[in-house]
Amino acid sequence: MYVRSFADANGDGIGDLAGIRSRLPHLKHLGVDLVWLTPFFPSPGFDHGYDVADYCDVDTAHGTLADFDDLVTEAYRLGLRVMIDLVPNHTSSRHRWFQAALADPTGPYRAYYHWHDPAADGGPPNNWVGHFGGPAWTLDQVSGQYYLHLFLPEQPDLNWTNPAVADEFDAILRFWCERGVDGFRVDVAHGLAKDPWLRDNPVLQPLTAGMDPIAAFAAFEHRYDLDQNPNVAIFRRWRRVVDPYRAVLLGETGPHDPVRLARYHDEGRALHLTFYLRPAWMTWQPMQLRDGLRGVQSLSPHSVAWTIENHDTDRAATRFGGGDTGRRRALAVTTFMFGLGGLPFLFQGQELGNENGLVAAGRLADPISTRNPGATSGRDGSRTAMAWDDTAGNGFTTGPVAWLEAAPRDLADTVAGQIEDPASWLNAYRRLIKVRRQHRDLVDAQARWLDTDNGLLLALQRTSVLVACNLDGRPADLTLPSGNWALVFSSAPDSAATIGTDLEATVTVPAETSLILVAG
Numbered sequence: 170m171y172v173r174s175f176a177d178a179n180g181d182g183i184g185d186l187a188g189i190r191s192r193l194p195h196l197k198h199l200g201v202d203l204v205w206l207t208p209f210f211p212s213p214g215f216d217h218g219y220d221v222a223d224y225c226d227v228d229t230a231h232g233t234l235a236d237f238d239d240l241v242t243e244a245y246r247l248g249l250r251v252m253i254d255l256v257p258n259h260t261s262s263r264h265r266w267f268q269a270a271l272a273d274p275t276g277p278y279r280a281y282y283h284w285h286d287p288a289a290d291g292g293p294p295n296n297w298v299g300h301f302g303g304p305a306w307t308l309d310q311v312s313g314q315y316y317l318h319l320f321l322p323e324q325p326d327l328n329w330t331n332p333a334v335a336d337e338f339d340a341i342l343r344f345w346c347e348r349g350v351d352g353f354r355v356d357v358a359h360g361l362a363k364d365p366w367l368r369d370n371p372v373l374q375p376l377t378a379g380m381d382p383i384a385a386f387a388a389f390e391h392r393y394d395l396d397q398n399p400n401v402a403i404f405r406r407w408r409r410v411v412d413p414y415r416a417v418l419l420g421e422t423g424p425h426d427p428v429r430l431a432r433y434h435d436e437g438r439a440l441h442l443t444f445y446l447r448p449a450w451m452t453w454q455p456m457q458l459r460d461g462l463r464g465v466q467s468l469s470p471h472s473v474a475w476t477i478e479n480h481d482t483d484r485a486a487t488r489f490g491g492g493d494t495g496r497r498r499a500l501a502v503t504t505f506m507f508g509l510g511g512l513p514f515l516f517q518g519q520e521l522g523n524e525n526g527l528v529a530a531g532r533l534a535d536p537i538s539t540r541n542p543g544a545t546s547g548r549d550g551s552r553t554a555m556a557w558d559d560t561a562g563n564g565f566t567t568g569p570v571a572w573l574e575a576a577p578r579d580l581a582d583t584v585a586g587q588i589e590d591p592a593s594w595l596n597a598y599r600r601l602i603k604v605r606r607q608h609r610d611l612v613d614a615q616a617r618w619l620d621t622d623n624g625l626l627l628a629l630q631r632t633s634v635l636v637a638c639n640l641d642g643r644p645a646d647l648t649l650p651s652g653n654w655a656l657v658f659s660s661a662p663d664s665a666a667t668i669g670t671d672l673e674a675t676v677t678v679p680a681e682t683s684l685i686l687v688a689g
């Protein structure tokens with residue numbers, strides 16, 4: 170969940186831990202096991218919490234450490250696990266370490282960050298660019314040196330070759346493990362280590378004035394700033410800290426290539442799980458989706474966290490074509506992901522089939538938008554408040570306005586509008602989660618891809634269960650392995666009547682639909 174936008178208990182328009190606690194029954198009812206909370210630590214908020222000023226406290230906007238303890242206690246009472254978001258690539262520029270680094274260039278905190286003299290022409294030390302626009306280097310006028318930031322200038326990158334930084338993070342991990350968290354989502358896990366020689370990244374396309382920051386970032390091959398081999402050793406070290414607590418490390422890992430991604434798992438010695446984020450960035454591209462899902466699943470099935478949307482991407486229903494078409498496709502892909510092993514995630518509001526929220530141009534809050542006029546890649550659309558009901562503020566806040574002001578959602582797009590309706594998206598996702606709980610072979614039995622002579626029809630058998638996904642715009646026939654197969658879930662709307670029916674030797678998978686079958 171995106172903490173700022175899930176539930177606001179005190180009416181100031183900003184989501185908080187007390188609000189989350191009061192809404193945990195929704196997660197329980199939906200059937201989820203685990204909740205990942207985005208950062209709630211003290212932060213000046215230049216990147217809405219991903220600029221952390223103190224790793225071991227709670228921002229007053231979200232509550233207190235006591236509220237966090239109450240939230241964890243209540244989550245456990247309901248049988249939910251809690252994962253928090255650790256941001257080790259960069260701190261806030263307001264963090265005391267960076268303030269000390271600025272104040273004393275000869276002091277011990279200087280080497281917590283990457284400082285370099287200007288290039289011969291006085292410009293930045295190399296050609297690296299930030300994810301949110303502009304160069305990845307900012308000049309400190311006082312010392313005459315540049316510091317590195319792969320995101321905003323207010324998010325200076327930590328220097329992970331400094332053993333003191335590693336020690337600090339061991340202590341931070343331990344602090345939260347002692348408070349009972351079950352795991353950490355590791356922000357920008359592929360970014361921590363940098364090329365020791367700071368070589369220029371190869372240029373793929375020339376930069377043009379006014380280029381969208383995401384396009385500008387993609388104009389380089391990130392050979393030297395991201396996905397460096399020494400990242401893996403950092404996570405092997407972390408395992409020594411978290412393993413005694415049985416806490417889980419889940420990386421936000423950027424690589425789309427299955428082989429590069431699997432390095433972070435290191436056969437169980439480094440990150441327990443890595444997000445496979447390519448599907449979360451895709452529009453409706455059936456071939457690419459097919460190749461990606463198959464490739465990653467076949468390589469390291471149990472270490473992948475699957476998702477098609479999060480707080481950084483447009484919502485899947487929007488990207489996949491909008492309206493009911495987009496919603497149906499999103500449920501179809503999610504259904505298939507529920508059969509791939511590993512750990513599937515839903516993003517708040519995805520269970521309602523929500524499309525992007527509508528934020529007026531003058532109200533945009535994401536720095537991608539506010540700092541790059543005209544940029545189209547801003548992330549506010551997925552960050553608007555959770556739609557609980559159709560009262561003012563959609564039940565998110567009792568205050569006059571949410572921090573990110575957006576057009577209200579219709580009753581049909583809210584929890585209240587869907588909860589009693591068996592044909593709603595909410596109840597479809599709820600049934601899907603239940604099926605995954607009931608049929609454990611879906612999660613951990615040996616997986617075998619079936620030959621389907623249709624390139625857009627994917628079918629995976631895991632002993633007693635079979636999950637099929639037809640990414641084609643036309644129905645497709647699937648020949649079933651021998652056995653008595655029954656349908657237990659279909660992502661197609663109006664499928665209720667077919668659930669539980671025994672199937673013939675061939676089943677027709679409707680267009681852009683996934684089915685889950687169980688052998689009797």
Ligand code: NOJ
Pocket residue numbers: 216219220256320356357421480481
């Ligand atoms: C990934 C996070 O999900 C995103 O929201 C954030 O802006 C960047 N990392 C930088 O921390």
Ligand code: CA
Pocket residue numbers: 177178179180181182183184185230
């Ligand atoms: Ca609040």
